[in-house]
Amino acid sequence: MGRLQISKDRVAKSWKGKHPPKIREILDKNMQNIGDCMPIKSNNKYYQIVCFDGSQFAVDLEHRKCSSEPEG
Numbered sequence: 001m002g003r004l005q006i007s008k009d010r011v012a013k014s015w016k017g018k019h020p021p022k023i024r025e026i027l028d029k030n031m032q033n034i035g036d037c038m039p040i041k042s043n044n045k046y047y048q049i050v051c052f053d054g055s056q057f058a059v060d061l062e063h064r065k066c067s068s069e070p071e072g
Contacts, residue, residue, distance in 0.1 A: 017024060037051040039059075049057040058067045 015021065015024075019027065036053070037049050040048045040050060042048055045060060045062040047059040047061065049059060051057075060066070
């Protein structure tokens with residue numbers, strides 16, 4: 001168990017920031033695209049996400065589900 005922690009600590013020192021490099025890359029990509037879509041509240045449980053490229057998604061907050069393919 002001690003060797004595993006030592007290895008994790010050594011790898012974590014090479015990170016710049018809180019997250020590993022691959023996760024940081026995904027977060028940076030998503031942050032660049034964050035302004036491309038706009039949420040529209042349907043009611044307390046549902047949102048419709050409209051993107052400027054014309055795609056739309058439905059989000060169900062109660063069941064924590066999102067339509068994985070654009071609608072329309």
